Amino acid sequence: MLTSWLGPQQATTPLVYHILLALLASGVLLYLLHRYLGPRGRRGLIVVATFLFGLFFGLEYFLPVRTKTLWPTGLPNVGGSAGNLLTPGIEPMSNILAVIGAFTVGLGVYSLVQVHGRNVLRRRAGWYNSFAFFLSFFAMFSFGLWQYSLHLPEPIPPTLTLTQRIANDGYEILFQGLYAPLQAATFSLLAFYIASAAYRAFRIRSAEAALMMVAAFIVMLGQVPIGAWLTRGIPNEGAIALLRLENLGEWVMRSLNSPAQRGIALGVAIGALAMSLRVWLSLERGTFFAEQK
Amino acid sequence: MADQSGSSGQMGAGASAGGFWARLQQIPRYYIYLLLAAVVIWQILFPIPFPVTPSATTRGLEEAIRAVPEGKLVLISADWDSSTQAETGPQTAAVVEACFRHRKRFVLMTLSPPMGAKLANNIASEIAKQYRATYGVDWANWGYKYGTSNVLMAMVKDVPKTVGSDFYGKPVKSLPIMRGVRTVKDIGLVVEVTGLAGMTEMWIGLIQGPQGVPFAAAYTAVMAPGYYPYLDSGQIEGMLVGAKGAAEMESLIARPGLGMAIMSAQSWAHVLIILFIIVGNLGYVLARGREKSG
């Protein structure tokens, strides 16, 4: 009885009632919490929520694994991976959090609309740029949803109705004509920046700078045929082959770069663990949020 | 907003004095940008290729293609889009070309960015024309398949059912090339062309390891170093590294093409940057020498 009432609702009317009731219940609950929880109660609630969610995700990894049956159903675990009583909850809980997180996109868009809206309304310097923002924003939003709603097959068949064509071509112009090229062009600016950064930074000013420069130089030369050409006299056999620039470059990457990177990673491992512990146990809280007044 | 090269912090130390040598240390960035663009455009139009010696990793891939038995297909997984096209495009072309050259039938497939299916299709159909190859008989494109690891796991049991329809929406069962292809074991070699981390681990974990299907790959230069361990352990038969790998493959099958052009543009631009570093240091050393002696 209760399970059928709490379970999925197939018919429309009970579904609507259930949703409305759930909304009402959460509203009432939030009101009561707000009305009757003092500052200490609120802080306590936040600390507990933080702790429980951290515990759930962490504990699943560390609890002993039972391979034969699944919790809570007790059904045999056929072909599934090993797990414990929390394992079946990880994927749904991650999904729920992803959905909850998705509802915050409104905050980001709101922030943008606020900044640019004010520019346009007050005719601030460069307001037309903000106008262009709105134009491209609405264009991408509406063509994107419109094109999606048509569910066209891929590749696009040659015969389309006029509306289908407008929706699809509009979206293609925005995506392939502007969005993707802007992305690729901005990314490719790095070719120029890396060149000028290399020119400026690699000077033998100090021991450290010199070490950095020499390593970069060897690896760079090792990658172009001119490097191989410079050291072509060295035989490519035996230990002496290491002195050929293309081998030397790879040797620097493997024998010096990888252990150094690993050393950094293992240091960070502990630093991040400590940060996680402080966040989880609300020891860090003072840094983010001052105490409730 | 004027250029202030050398104004911040430790960057401009010792560069305050005038003179030719000092100026070599402060080449305005615009000149660097312009020269770089000029070198790249020049090399794209009139490439002066460096001599290419195919590396062991490239040779490994070529040998793996040649070793595919008569009845089996080569599966080229084209998991890239326009962001890495300069490297992965020529790589795909080189692998396709090698297949035609050695008369191996192949299929294309895309698991990750949907755009890859179309871009790879353009490349393959262009090359197919040169070899007078027939779509559906000598090669085919399975198109974009949604679901990454789920697709691979399903392919273990039934390939035609998993793939369903090809790039053009035709059921793959109707293609002559698919005759005799039932499970993933009917594939003689998988070649993963990608700039995405994680694809290789998936193929090795689900297909190469458990099913014993040979696996090879073509990676962007920036991600390739991370996969040498798999090469050492024999889990990857061979690999192309960046545009350089594509150029090496082209030279192996004696068909110089786009990879060669891109590689020469890359190499000459690289040499330009190396020259800039040398010039900057010369300026630094000589200007300091003058300051001391003067």
Next chain:
Amino acid sequence: MTGTEIAILWAAAIATLSVYSILYRENPVSRLFEHIFVGLAAGYLLVATWTQNLQAKWWAPMVVEGRWYWVFAPVIGLLFYFIYSRRLSWMARLAMGVFFGTAAGVYFREFFPLYSPQVWASFKPLRPIFDAAAPPVSVSLAWWNAVIQNWLFVAVLLTVMSYFFFSVAHEGRGGRALGRSALLGRWFLMIAFGAMFGNTVMARLSLFIGRVQFLLYDWVGHYWPWLAGRGT
């Protein structure tokens, strides 16, 4: 080429060139395209949030399958919006607490899968090891090379790690040893950074080459077939 394809071609070319104009300096054209880019990305974000996330993960289960309890997800999500009210912002903090806790818990999960392999891959033997099945024919230089490489690997790893000890003063006998090791570690770090820089240059160049190919072969090449012919 269809009209749409021509439009895409020109839009892409103009967008690309306008981004490159920022290499000279931030200017009115680059500024305009910066805003267009941000606008397109915001529009795309909303569309993608619906089509790739909420539609399948939230709307379909709730409305199509009738799992009414999914309505609690937006309730929690919307708590974040209380941040704009001083009186109610504690509820936003409650929602944030959920995400803070999750961030910590997820890190606890990742700890061993991320770092265990890094630790055990560092267990390098410091003496030559023979493969029992295939003993070496002769003790070659390459074989010594492998041992030297392992020593170097261990030295770099340990000195770099010593650099990241913060609470020990580099004074006294032990402290000074640590200080020297840390200094050496810092030098190794600089070598590694130089190598990483050098290794990235080629990849970044290829991004620009890709764009030049588009501009020359596809855009200009569309009107000048000779140019397009260079690209095949």
Next chain:
Amino acid sequence: MGSLEHANWFMRVLFFALSAVIVASVLLAQRGRAMFIRRIPGLTAIEEAVGRATEMGKPIFFSPGIDGIGITTLQALAILSYIVRLAAARMTRVLVALRDSTVLPIAEETVREAYDAAGRPEDYRPDDVRFVSDEQFAYALGSVGMMAREHTATHFLFGGFYAEALILTENGRALGALQVAGCPDPVQIPFFIATCDYVVIGDEYFAASAYLTREPTLTGSLVGQDIGKAVLVALIVAGIVMATVLGGGTPIVATLLGKGG
């Protein structure tokens, strides 16, 4: 890596021990045990960098990287909190550019609290904490535009950075700003070194809040971290010794850490 899917008994013990050591030294420090921290130059520079913006009467730019909510971003916000407190006391604006909409409310709350803590709640301007774009390169371009139009004098980049890092810092340098950057992941560090005035490397990033605030909780944690690192070093040394003595085969430490079947 089937055996890394869940912890074995050794990992459980090791993880509990590492956590216990860190929490214990936090508690000890809170009881007033004095703790030493060595100098970290990149972090010492933060105050100077804030001062420069104040002198020039121009705002500060802060980017917490492009990761979503996670440990790296939370640490970035902790550093942001410190910087805003410093800047607020000197009446210098801090502009924050964000890529993740879930981070936005947390960053806003952090900045507002920092203004409150500095005793200047009236100076807080919600507009200064901005969502730029969730697209990596739109974020980069938008942030560069923000630097240029607001004439920022000091740029702080702390958080998870990827390819966009060099776009931000190379433009920032060309605009003449003083730049301090830090990232736990080493891949972008070379580019920061080439373009920024001060760089915080690897775990120095996670030591930052302790170093800056000298709060007992955080300095205690730092001491605990060092003990944890010493444990890792001991494990590695033990593994190396075993590998050397054993010759081929898997050292038992590796098996305990989940290696193999």
